[in-house]
Amino acid sequence: MDRFDDIPETALGWHRAGKGAALATVVETWGSAPRRVGSQLAISGEGEIAGSVSGGCVEGAVVVEALDAMAAGGPVMLEYGVLDGDAFAVGLACGGTIRVLVEPVGTVMPEDLLADLVAARARREAVAYVTGPGRRRLERVGHDERFRMDRSGFLEDGETFVAIHNPPLRLVVVGAVHIAQALVPMARIAGYDPVVIDPRESFATPARFPDTRLISDWPDEAVAALGLDARTALVLLTHDPKLDDPALMAGLRSGVFYIGALGSTRTHGKRVVRLAEAGFSEAEIGRVHGPIGLDIGAAGPAEIAVSILAELTRVLRRGA
Numbered sequence: 635m636d637r638f639d640d641i642p643e644t645a646l647g648w649h650r651a652g653k654g655a656a657l658a659t660v661v662e663t664w665g666s667a668p669r670r671v672g673s674q675l676a677i678s679g680e681g682e683i684a685g686s687v688s689g690g691c692v693e694g695a696v697v698v699e700a701l702d703a704m705a706a707g708g709p710v711m712l713e714y715g716v717l718d719g720d721a722f723a724v725g726l727a728c729g730g731t732i733r734v735l736v737e738p739v740g741t742v743m744p745e746d747l748l749a750d751l752v753a754a755r756a757r758r759e760a761v762a763y764v765t766g767p768g769r770r771r772l773e774r775v776g777h778d779e780r781f782r783m784d785r786s787g788f789l790e791d792g793e794t795f796v797a798i799h800n801p802p803l804r805l806v807v808v809g810a811v812h813i814a815q816a817l818v819p820m821a822r823i824a825g826y827d828p829v830v831i832d833p834r835e836s837f838a839t840p841a842r843f844p845d846t847r848l849i850s851d852w853p854d855e856a857v858a859a860l861g862l863d864a865r866t867a868l869v870l871l872t873h874d875p876k877l878d879d880p881a882l883m884a885g886l887r888s889g890v891f892y893i894g895a896l897g898s899t900r901t902h903g904k905r906v907v908r909l910a911e912a913g914f915s916e917a918e919i920g921r922v923h924g925p926i927g928l929d930i931g932a933a934g935p936a937e938i939a940v941s942i943l944a945e946l947t948r949v950l951r952r953g954a
Contacts, residue, residue: 639802639825641685642755645676646748649739654679656700656738657748660687661795662788664715667730672786672797679704687734688714700736707741735765735795743770751799758801758863766794782864801865802827803950808853808881809871810837813896816939817869818846824943826867831856831881854880862888867946869926870895879908886918892949894926894942901925923949 641657648655658675660667668689675693676684677700687696692714703710715731737743747763750772754761760781762773777796780786786798803826807814810832818828831849832838838848849856862868868885870878870893878895885893886909895905902924909919927941928948 639674639685641674641676642748642799643752644684645739646745646752648676648678648682649745649748653682654704654738654740656704656736657743658687658696658700658712658734658736659786659795659797660732661711661735661786662733663730664732665730667732669732670786677701677704688732692732692734696734696736700738703736704738704741707738709738709742710736712736737765747772755799755801758865760801761799763797763799764794765797766791801863804829804866805869805946806831806857806860806862806866806881807869807871808832808857808878809873809896810834810839810842810848811871812935813871813938813942814869815842816936817942818843820939820943821946824947829860832872833877852880853877854884857881857884862890864889864891866890867892867950868894869942871926873897873901875905875908879905882922883909883912883914886914886921892923892946893921894923894945896926897924899925 645655645657656677658677660669660671660673663671668691669687673687674685675687675696677697681697681701683693683697686693696712699710699712712734739745739748747770751761751763762777762780764771764773777798780796780798781800784798784800786796788795805821805826805828807817807828807830810830814830818830821828829847829849830838830843831853833850833852835850838850862885868881868890870882872878873896882893882895895902897905905924906919923945927938928945930941932938932941
């Protein structure tokens, strides 16, 4: 899929192409800032950009500062903030305040460090880019809470900034049904990398799921091959225990952050009995969201897909 967060990869590509590059990172926000801490903008020496630090409000000013920083070969800390009444005149239309750290690649952020970061991201490895006075490094441990919450920020010393780079979110859908056809493009827009599993080849076709990875293996074999981790959501939509249950059991034995299964309250009750008979505890079974999705009175496949994506977001950001 085309990732929405390929900013480090883009910056490394520009640098290696000889264009020059800098990474601008939101390191602090106050008020109604439009982008969260850790958001990034890549700038090439030719003025090309990828990503954003303010949703378009101050990008032009950041580009100018980044080009100057590349020429000077040093980092720069920028701050943009205004009162709401003056926002449009200054450029930060939301009225919040942001601080942005600009680091030219090569002179400030070492190329090999950026390459290591890009390689870790390609391996779906959670990594923290830590920068402070005179130091820049990658760390894999010591930031468990930040990794779990996907939260970048300053440490207590007020000088050391930790940028969290978690693996991309992944959505594994078992059942290439009508709801999945609506859910997959919605999830892709929300930043998920979707995979659809269904051994029924007449269901899982490129015509029904354009530009989507399709796996026609049996679900238990497919999820074992994919691997299930803490950045993965598992959604079961077939209504058929022969297909859903093996993948569901694999999900319960893994660290996926969300498991949801389609079906009525009565259908879910039968599912609970089957899982208990298979040896799963009450706490383990309680991880399954069934009936799937937030109760918003959804009618039809598209609205059910909205309810599922909303529940995914709630669990991801607020916990189960």
